[in-house]
Amino acid sequence: MFATIKSALADICAGLRMRRVWIALAQEDIGDQHRRTALGPLWLLINYLAFAGTFIFVFHRGDAGSANYAAHVATGLLVWFYIMETITQSVSLFVREESFIKGTTLPLSVYVMRLAMQAAIRAGYALAGCIAILLMSGVGISFAWIWSALAILLILATTPAAIILFAFLGAYFPDSQFVVSNLMRIGMFLTPVFWTYEGTGGVQHIFYYWNPFTYFLEIVRMPILSGSLPANAFLFCAAASLTLWAVALMLLGRFRKQVVFVI
Amino acid sequence: MVSIHVSNLSLVYRLREKLTLAKRDRRLPTGGRLEGKGRTQYVTALDGVSFELAAGDRLGLVGANGAGKTTLLKVLYGIYAPTSGSVEVEGRVDALFNISLGFRREATGRRNIVLRGLMNGWNMDEIEARMEDVIEFSELGDFIDLPFKTYSQGMAARLAFSVATSLDPEILLMDEWIGAGDPKFQDKARNRMSELAEKAGIIVLASHNHGLLKKTCNKILELESGSVKGLHLAEEWATSS
Numbered sequence: 001m002f003a004t005i006k007s008a009l010a011d012i013c014a015g016l017r018m019r020r021v022w023i024a025l026a027q028e029d030i031g032d033q034h035r036r037t038a039l040g041p042l043w044l045l046i047n048y049l050a051f052a053g054t055f056i057f058v059f060h061r062g063d064a065g066s067a068n069y070a071a072h073v074a075t076g077l078l079v080w081f082y083i084m085e086t087i088t089q090s091v092s093l094f095v096r097e098e099s100f101i102k103g104t105t106l107p108l109s110v111y112v113m114r115l116a117m118q119a120a121i122r123a124g125y126a127l128a129g130c131i132a133i134l135l136m137s138g139v140g141i142s143f144a145w146i147w148s149a150l151a152i153l154l155i156l157a158t159t160p161a162a163i164i165l166f167a168f169l170g171a172y173f174p175d176s177q178f179v180v181s182n183l184m185r186i187g188m189f190l191t192p193v194f195w196t197y198e199g200t201g202g203v204q205h206i207f208y209y210w211n212p213f214t215y216f217l218e219i220v221r222m223p224i225l226s227g228s229l230p231a232n233a234f235l236f237c238a239a240a241s242l243t244l245w246a247v248a249l250m251l252l253g254r255f256r257k258q259v260v261f262v263i
Numbered sequence: 264m265v266s267i268h269v270s271n272l273s274l275v276y277r278l279r280e281k282l283t284l285a286k287r288d289r290r291l292p293t294g295g296r297l298e299g300k301g302r303t304q305y306v307t308a309l310d311g312v313s314f315e316l317a318a319g320d321r322l323g324l325v326g327a328n329g330a331g332k333t334t335l336l337k338v339l340y341g342i343y344a345p346t347s348g349s350v351e352v353e354g355r356v357d358a359l360f361n362i363s364l365g366f367r368r369e370a371t372g373r374r375n376i377v378l379r380g381l382m383n384g385w386n387m388d389e390i391e392a393r394m395e396d397v398i399e400f401s402e403l404g405d406f407i408d409l410p411f412k413t414y415s416q417g418m419a420a421r422l423a424f425s426v427a428t429s430l431d432p433e434i435l436l437m438d439e440w441i442g443a444g445d446p447k448f449q450d451k452a453r454n455r456m457s458e459l460a461e462k463a464g465i466i467v468l469a470s471h472n473h474g475l476l477k478k479t480c481n482k483i484l485e486l487e488s489g490s491v492k493g494l495h496l497a498e499e500w501a502t503s504s
Contacts, residue, residue: 021381028378032369103364105341106382257344261276 004253011256015109022110026117044125052077052133055194068225069196070137075148075221076193078130079155082123083213084184089115090163091170091177098263108256109160112167116159139224147223151234155216158241164248171259192217212240265354265433265465267316267339272348274309274338274489296488308334310489311348316467316482321460323480323497324469330486332469336360336436339467354433354465357383359423361438368412372403372422375411379426393429400455401425402448421448428455434465453479477501 015022034040055073094101097111135141169176190207197208208214215233222230278297296307309331316322324332337343338350340358365382366375376397380390398407401421406414414422428435435456456479460466470476476483476497483500485492495503 018381018384020386021378024378024381028367028370028374032367035369099361099364102337102342103358103360104382260342 001250005249006253007256008249008251008253011107011252012109014107015113018106018110019113021106022114022117025114026121029114029118030121041121041125044122045129048077048081048126048129049133051081052129056133059194068137068139071134071139071225072196072221073194074130074133074137075224076217078123078126079217079220080188080191080193080213081126082119082155083216084188085122086115086119086159087162087166088181088184089119090166091180093163093167094171094259094263095174095177101260101263108164108167108252108259112160112163115163116156119159120156134224142227144223144227144229147229147234148220151216151219151223151237154219154234154237154241158237158244161241161244161248164252165244168251168255168259171263172255187213212236215240265318266351267314267353267434267465267467268349268351269315269339270313270349272309272312272335272338272350273307273346274334274343275305275307275346278304278306308343308489309338309345312486312489312491313348314484314491314494316465318465319460320482321456321466321468321480323476323483324467324486325471325473325476325483326486326492329488331489332486333360333438334489335486336438336467336469339434340436352434355431356434356436357427357430357432358436359427359438360436366411366419366423369410371410372401372407372414373398375422376426380430383430385430397422397425397429400429400451417445417448424452424455428452428459432459432464434467435459437466437468439470 030041034043037043039046052070052074055077056070059073060069093111093115094108100106100111101108166180170180191211191213192208195204197204199205215230215236218230218233219237222228222233296310298305298307312331312335314322324335326332334343336358337360338345339352340356341352365379367378370378373394376394377387377390380393398404401407401418401424403414403418403422406418411419411422456466466479468476468479477500480497483493483495483497485495485500
């Protein structure tokens with residue numbers, strides 16, 4: 001086990017030393033996706049605003065329970081889109097990078113960090129839209145926002161581990177690509193992204209409490225909406241992050257030299 | 264000191280039956296020996312390969328399709344980890360396996376040189392210092408600022424070769440690279456390979472072009488179904504073949 005973790009850490013250290021490569025490649029990726037368009041990556045912002053605007057317009061009920069509904073949706077969509085895109089893209093990561101993995105000796109963590117960087121850049125555009133909606137919705141900037149910023153850092157720190165996990169899943173079980181992308185699409189409705197839970201029990205209660213994504217949304221959302229620190233949700237997310245990293249290191253150490261034979 | 268020591272190298276990998284409901288993919292790898300039945304099949308891609316190369320050696324790999332030439336190059340490069348035996352490679356290695364590999368279609372030739380340089384572990388100053396040399400050698404001229412996707416096969420091959428050899432590799436691994444490019448460029452490429460070898464480097468070249476191997480290499484390793492059929496001096500091999 002010690003050798004496995006050492007092998008995984010060697011890969012990650014080599015990947016971090018090559019940060020110029022994945023930063024440059026991630027920038028190229030974002031540029032390529034919007035090349036020849038007039039607005040370029042601004043489409044990422046427009047896409048986010050269109051979604052958030054639609055949800056706010058359609059579901060806003062105007063009663064007391066959803067006074068901050070715009071802020072609720074803005075923060076929820078920011079985190080959910082980030083999680084959904086990252087996980088969906090991760091499952092096909094090694095398969096997409098097949099020619100590189102079979103033709104170069106770049107450490108696998110370069111591909112992982114390239115995707116993490118790309119996801120962070122995309123989320124950066126959505127974040128601009130989110131802050132705009134928050135300010136327009138009348139949510140005051142407070143010190144509690146620091147907790148939200150810390151929550152975002154925690155999510156960013158968890159991302160590479162989640163990418164590693166789902167990338168190996170996709171490489172060894174190709175069908176999981178479709179399972180995961182369907183689950184993530186459904187997950188948007190099963191997670192309190194645009195609905196609010198007011199403690200009424202029932203099915204909503206199950207989807208709220210037993211859904212790990214809820215807590216990753218709440219650690220960003222709660223400090224902004226209620227000015228309080230959701231300590232339990234933070235602890236859960238930190239524990240989930242550590243668990244994901246432990247599994248990811250084992251997978252990376254054990255299978256990083258094998259993955260070239262399965263894709 | 265630049266050197267390659269390969270001792271009793273074997274590469275065996277399992278053909279995995281993926282957990283899927285889809286119709287089984289019955290395609291099999293093109294090379295090596297297939298052993299086992301049903302769910303556990305193993306491919307012996309290389310079996311007991313041993314040889315040593317010292318500075319200045321230019322080794323040609325020959326053998327039928329699927330004999331293990333490309334696999335051996337990929338083991339030397341570090342893409343495949345050997346199952347048993349040892350591979351010791353001293354020196355900075357670069358490889359030319361697939362012309363378009365590592366190049367981004369949408370990016371310009373110039374940007375691609377930067378990206379390839381970064382992947383080889385060079386910093387921006389080192390890349391800038393070699394930029395003009397790469398562009399000049401590739402003979403791409405003003406095309407260097409156009410997207411890579413606008414290049415012809417020959418132009419892409421020239422850029423790939425220029426980048427791989429301008430970054431001063433001590434060991435260069437090549438797989439059938441010379442098919443592209445016009446005769447004039449091929450001469451130039453051959454000269455550069457000689458220069459590289461003279462600078463106390465090692466070249467390993469897999470090819471079916473025996474004329475090219477006779478001109479370029481001083482040793483020939485003949486592979487058959489993953490095993491060494493013979494290791495010859497190029498002159499001996501040229502007269503016997």
